Amino acid sequence: MIVVHHLNNSRSQRVLWLLEELAVPYEVKRYQRDPKTLFAPPELKAVHPLGKSPVITDGPNTVAESGAIIEYLVEHYGNGRLVPPAGSPERLRYTYWLHYAEGSAMFPLLLKLVFGQLPKRPAPFFIKPVLRAIAGKVQSSYIDPQLSLHQDYIESELGTSEWFAGAEFSAADIQMSFPLEAAAARGANAAQRPKSLSFLQKIHARPAYQRALEVGGPYALMS
Ligand SMILES: N[C@@H](CCC(=O)N[C@@H](CS)C(=O)NCC(=O)O)C(=O)O
Numbered sequence: 001m002i003v004v005h006h007l008n009n010s011r012s013q014r015v016l017w018l019l020e021e022l023a024v025p026y027e028v029k030r031y032q033r034d035p036k037t038l039f040a041p042p043e044l045k046a047v048h049p050l051g052k053s054p055v056i057t058d059g060p061n062t063v064a065e066s067g068a069i070i071e072y073l074v075e076h077y078g079n080g081r082l083v084p085p086a087g088s089p090e091r092l093r094y095t096y097w098l099h100y101a102e103g104s105a106m107f108p109l110l111l112k113l114v115f116g117q118l119p120k121r122p123a124p125f126f127i128k129p130v131l132r133a134i135a136g137k138v139q140s141s142y143i144d145p146q147l148s149l150h151q152d153y154i155e156s157e158l159g160t161s162e163w164f165a166g167a168e169f170s171a172a173d174i175q176m177s178f179p180l181e182a183a184a185a186r187g188a189n190a191a192q193r194p195k196s197l198s199f200l201q202k203i204h205a206r207p208a209y210q211r212a213l214e215v216g217g218p219y220a221l222m223s
Contacts, residue, residue, distance in 0.1 A: 002026040002073075007040050007053030008033055009220055011066050011178050015054045016216050018070060018174050020208035024077045028215060038222070066178070067098050070171045082171040090166035097164040097172040105154070105179035108146040112186050113222055115139050151188045151196065154180070158195035177203055185221040 002019065006012045006028050019026045031041050031053065045051035048064045055064040056072075063072045074083050084090030116139070119132040154176075157164070164172045180200055184190060190197040203209055213219055 001058075002077075003029055003057045005029050005031060005044060005047050005053055005055045005057070006216060007031045007044070008217060009222070010040075010053045012054035013212060013216050013219050014066055014174050014178055015056065015069055015073070016212035017177070017209050018073055018082070018171060020211045020215070021082060021171075021174070021206075022073065022077055024073070030217075065102070067102055067175060070098065070175055074171050078171075082169070082174075084165050084168065084170060090168070090170075094165040094170050094172045098175050101175045101179050105150050105176075106182070108143055108150060109179060109182045109186060111143045112139070112147060115143060116186070116223070147183070147186075147188065150179075151183055151193060155193040155195050158199055173199075173203065182221050185223045187223065 002024065004012060004015050004019070004026055006016065008030070010033075016026075016028070031044055033040060040051050040053055042051065044053060044055070047057065048055045048062060050064065052064065054066055054069055055062065056069055057063075058072075058076075061072070063069050074081070084094050115135045118135040119128065121131075123131055161167060163169050164176050177200075180196055183196075184200060188196070
């Protein structure tokens with residue numbers, strides 16, 4: 001039996017969604033973030049040394065890293081579903097987006113989160129203005145331009161086909177859902193990016209996505 005080690009408000013929501021799309025039975029083991037630090041609890045380190053989510057166990061196999069988990073599940077349980085045929089142009093795009101999501105798109109989104117939080121952290125009163133100034137400068141000179149670069153790129157790619165890999169919905173769309181949801185939570189301007197907004201609306205309407213939300217519990221990404 002597949003066990004999904006699920007952290008609230010996290011990337012493991014994608015894994016629940018994939019399993020619902022594939023209609024594969026699984027169990028969920030729940031972990032709650034520390035309300036102050038938002039880190040995962042230490043018990044997750046007993047599953048995988050990094051203690052991050054998602055991670056799945058399946059018999060003797062422990063698989064971490066969203067993209068690797070998606071590849072593993074599609075290969076072992078997909079029977080050809082949700083992955084374009086090997087050797088096709090769609091398969092190349094599929095592989096690209098599977099890697100791009102965590103390898104490129106998440107980096108500026110993570111920086112946005114960290115530098116957005118910096119001025120809100122406890123600090124001596126005389127340090128606060130310095131923190132605010134540094135955070136503001138890094139955001140305006142690097143993070144925001146990088147975010148726009150990636151969000152505009154995603155928007156233009158979604159203008160070339162219905163889904164990320166091509167005309168058919170695939171597991172690459174599941175993998176790309178998290179950066180798009182995180183961008184929306186962190187203020188990416190939806191009005192300027194109608195294709196990205198429409199992508200989010202289409203995935204949120206999928207019955208499997210909604211079933212996964214019921215299983216996973218409240219899902220609100222940090223802004
Ligand atoms: N690139 C990894 C990122 C894993 C990751 O950072 N997960 C976050 C949740 S979205 C986490 O576990 N955070 C809690 C912590 O770092 O303690 C993946 O895609 O699986």
